[in-house]
Amino acid sequence: MVTLAFFFLATAAMIGALAVVTARNLFYAALGLLVSLAAVAGIYITLDADFLALAQFLIYVGGIAVLIVFAVMMTAQINRASSSHRLWPLGLLTGAATLAGLAYIMMTTEWRSEGRGETISPMVGDASSAGIHLPDLLFSTYLLPFELAGLLLLVATIGALVIARER
Amino acid sequence: MIADLTREFLENYLSTGIVDILMPLLGLFIVVNILLGSAVMLTYAERRIVARMQNRIGPNRVGPFGLLQGVADLMKLVLKEDLTPRAADRLVFLIAPILFFAPAIALFAVVPFFDGWTVADLDAGIVYVIAVTSISSLAAFAAGWASNNKYSLYGAVRGVAQLVSYEVPLILAVTSVILLSGSLNLQEIVEAQGIPFVLVQPLGFLIMLIAVTAELNRTPFDINEAESEIVAGFHTEYTGTKFALIYGAEYVAALGWSAVIVTLFFAGWKPDLGGIIWFGIKTSAIIFLFFWFRGTWPRVRIDQMLALAWKLLFPLATINILVTAGEVLAMQALFSLEPGEALPVAALAIIAAINIGLTVAVLALLARVPGLAKFDQQLAAPAGAKV
Numbered sequence: 001m002v003t004l005a006f007f008f009l010a011t012a013a014m015i016g017a018l019a020v021v022t023a024r025n026l027f028y029a030a031l032g033l034l035v036s037l038a039a040v041a042g043i044y045i046t047l048d049a050d051f052l053a054l055a056q057f058l059i060y061v062g063g064i065a066v067l068i069v070f071a072v073m074m075t076a077q078i079n080r081a082s083s084s085h086r087l088w089p090l091g092l093l094t095g096a097a098t099l100a101g102l103a104y105i106m107m108t109t110e111w112r113s114e115g116r117g118e119t120i121s122p123m124v125g126d127a128s129s130a131g132i133h134l135p136d137l138l139f140s141t142y143l144l145p146f147e148l149a150g151l152l153l154l155v156a157t158i159g160a161l162v163i164a165r166e167r
Numbered sequence: 168m169i170a171d172l173t174r175e176f177l178e179n180y181l182s183t184g185i186v187d188i189l190m191p192l193l194g195l196f197i198v199v200n201i202l203l204g205s206a207v208m209l210t211y212a213e214r215r216i217v218a219r220m221q222n223r224i225g226p227n228r229v230g231p232f233g234l235l236q237g238v239a240d241l242m243k244l245v246l247k248e249d250l251t252p253r254a255a256d257r258l259v260f261l262i263a264p265i266l267f268f269a270p271a272i273a274l275f276a277v278v279p280f281f282d283g284w285t286v287a288d289l290d291a292g293i294v295y296v297i298a299v300t301s302i303s304s305l306a307a308f309a310a311g312w313a314s315n316n317k318y319s320l321y322g323a324v325r326g327v328a329q330l331v332s333y334e335v336p337l338i339l340a341v342t343s344v345i346l347l348s349g350s351l352n353l354q355e356i357v358e359a360q361g362i363p364f365v366l367v368q369p370l371g372f373l374i375m376l377i378a379v380t381a382e383l384n385r386t387p388f389d390i391n392e393a394e395s396e397i398v399a400g401f402h403t404e405y406t407g408t409k410f411a412l413i414y415g416a417e418y419v420a421a422l423g424w425s426a427v428i429v430t431l432f433f434a435g436w437k438p439d440l441g442g443i444i445w446f447g448i449k450t451s452a453i454i455f456l457f458f459w460f461r462g463t464w465p466r467v468r469i470d471q472m473l474a475l476a477w478k479l480l481f482p483l484a485t486i487n488i489l490v491t492a493g494e495v496l497a498m499q500a501l502f503s504l505e506p507g508e509a510l511p512v513a514a515l516a517i518i519a520a521i522n523i524g525l526t527v528a529v530l531a532l533l534a535r536v537p538g539l540a541k542f543d544q545q546l547a548a549p550a551g552a553k554v
Contacts, residue, residue, distance in 0.1 A: 027259065027312060034305070054294045062301025066331060069308050 005046050013039035030068045037061050198286070199272055206418035207237035213418075213458050220462035244411040252315060252404050259313035264405065264412040266306035270299045271416045274423035279354045280443050281436045292353035293341055296427055297334075300382065303420070304330035307384075307391065310413070311401035322400025325469055326391035329381055332476040333388075337378035339484035343371040343491045344431045347518070349509055353427075357435035361512035365432040367519040369526040370487050372432045374480050376456070379424045381472070383417065386461040390469050425453035483529070490525065494518045 012035055019032025037060040044053035138146055173193065177186045211226065211234065218225025227233035251260055277292040279285045289295050304327050311323020345351060347367060348359035365372045381388040392400030402413050429435060429449040436446045467475070498504070498514040510518075 027256075027309075031259070031262075031309075050289060051291050051294070054289075054291050054298050058294060058298035058301060062298055062304075066301070066304055066327065069305060069327065072312075 002046050006043065009039045009042040009046070012036075013043070026072050027069075030065060030072055033068065034061055034065045037065065194286075198275065202272060202275065202419050202422070203415060205422055206415040207241055208234075209237075209418040209422065209454065210240065210414075211237040212454075213461070216455065216458045217462045220459070241411060244414075245408050247407040249407040249409065250404075254315040255404065256313040256315065259309050260404075261409075263306055263310035263313055264409045264416070266302060266309060268412050268416040268419070270302045270306075271420040271423060273299045274420065274427070277353055278423070278426045279357055279430060279435055280446055282354075282439070284436075284443070285354060288354055289352070291351045293345065293351050293356070293431075296353075297338055297341065300420075300424075301334065303382075304334075307401050310405070314401070314404035316404050318397040318399075319401050319403045321397045322391045322393075322403070325397075326384065326401055328469070329384075329388065329391060329472060332473055333378045333381035333480075336374050336476060336480035336484045337382060339481070339488055340371045340375040340378060341431065343368055343484075343488050346488070346491050346495050347510065347515075353430050353435075357430055357437060359509045360434040360437065361510075362515045362519055363432065363434040367515050367522060368432065368487075368491070369523055370483065370529065371491075372428075373526075374484050374487070375428060375432070377475075377480060379428060380457065380460060381476070383421050383424060383457070385417075385421065385457050387464040387467050388472055389466060390472060393466055395466075421454060421457055422450065425450045425457070428453050479533075490522070491518075494521065 014036075016032045016034070016036030016039060020029045020036065023029040023032055038057065041053045041056040041061065044050075044056060174186060174190060177189060181189070214236070215225040215227075215233070225233070226236040229235040229239045251257060274296060276286045277289050277295050279288075285292075307326035307330070308323045311319040311321075311326065314320075344356065344364055347364060348356040350356055350359065384391055390396075390400075392402065397403075402410060405413055426446075429446065433449050433453075436443070438445065495510070495518075498510055498518065502511060502514055504510070
């Protein structure tokens with residue numbers, strides 16, 4: 001059942017990803033991205049990582065996809081794809097490098113299968129899931145990255161205000 | 168129990184493997200059909216209630232008291248010709264109503280109808296609710312964009328701006344409830360409510376109610392389908408079954424969000440009156456509130472609506488979270504609780520007393536703040552006009 005679900009979701013993610021890069025229509029590309037990201041969230045569910053799946057759905061499908069839709073709204077000629085394809089060797093290089101990196105990680109990671117079927121829930125105050133507490137980790141081990149992300153958002157907000165301000 | 172009987176009955180005829188796959192599908196079939204039936208009845212209820220408020224009679228011809236009006240309307244819509252504008256984007260035009268309907272139905276997967284009666288008892292139930300409903304902005308935009316009609320696109324653009332803005336105070340209001348209950352599981356949030364959170368968190372409830380009204384595109388926030396300005400907004404070009412799907416999805420979503428509000432603020436199925444009855448009564452009361460809004464308030468303008476979300480609800484909700492967090496920390500020290508442990512009734516009562524006082528003070532102050540009087544004038548005049 002899980003294997004079947006995996007192949008179904010993986011196929012959906014691949015088709016979505018292909019649509020993103022091949023669709024000439026910007027809105028279709030956005031929809032393809034949506035499908036791909038949602039399918040990845042589904043794969044997280046088959047791996048018993050419910051919270052991660054929901055976070056993926058909330059942030060990527062609900063947030064990033066809506067952001068891209070906003071970008072589409074600002075685009076005047078939506079049906080015409082970008083005419084400059086001169087950067088394709090660089091794109092190919094980046095893609096190949098990413099693929100190599102991912103493949104290396106996949107080959108060298110030691111995959112563990114114990115604990116399958118137990119849902120790990122890094123929830124607020126969930127005493128049953130001893131060990132992993134998202135908030136505790138966020139405010140101790142990963143405090144610096146968390147604060148940096150906050151700073152980045154502040155800079156982005158101020159930048160947006162400066163650009164959008166009425167003169 | 169009924170599920171077990173059905174399973175036994177089916178296993179007489181089919182192999183166990185097929186029954187395993189069939190049972191969830193059967194459950195889905197039943198739930199979806201109950202929801203669709205409710206949506207049909209809700210259209211009738213809304214028309215009758217709003218008619219009463221406007222001193223009219225409303226539909227009363229089809230069936231006893233006009234009860235079958237919704238069924239007749241649905242039949243009419245399904246039998247109508249299914250038109251797709253020639254300039255429309257056919258694929259997206261077809262997908263959009265489905266994208267609109269799916270999250271409305273999916274919302275019910277985590278709603279705790281009764282002790283243990285949840286389709287999927289997720290640990291992060293409330294995150295699921297917010298995640299799933301965040302698609303609706305995309306669906307509304309897809310519908311408007313695919314129609315290739317200027318009114319549809321205006322409605323869609325307004326809809327996206329509205330949904331994105333009101334999601335912020337909505338999530339912040341929900342966060343204050345999570346702080347109090349110490350859990351993201353809806354069943355546990357219900358159990359944590361020794362006192363209904365509407366008393367402990369009155370400001371949070373008001374913010375949530377306003378944000379949900381906007382999230383549902385209901386009056387006074389239905390500017391993305393304002394018929395006096397942009398025909399019917401994002402669903403101008405939709406006819407027949409597709410229109411029925413969009414129209415029905417709005418009622419199913421209203422039902423779902425009412426159930427979520429009851430779960431978060433009105434102690435869900437507690438106190439136990441047996442089964443789903445108490446939960447149903449509370450949910451109906453919240454839906455009635457939405458109908459009441461429609462019967463009494465005129466539609467706001469787009470700039471007024473965005474100003475309300477960002478200049479009033481967002482700061483209020485943020486302050487509400489800070490106050491609540493402080494209170495929870497104080498109560499944990501006072502009653503010597505572990506972090507994340509549910510607050511006892513006494514602690515909730517103290518917080519309720521403080522918060523009700525604060526909410527009354529805030530509401531009284533808001534009317535008198537000099538800056539807000541100016542804000543009121545700005546609301547009364549168009550955004551660009553000199554006041």
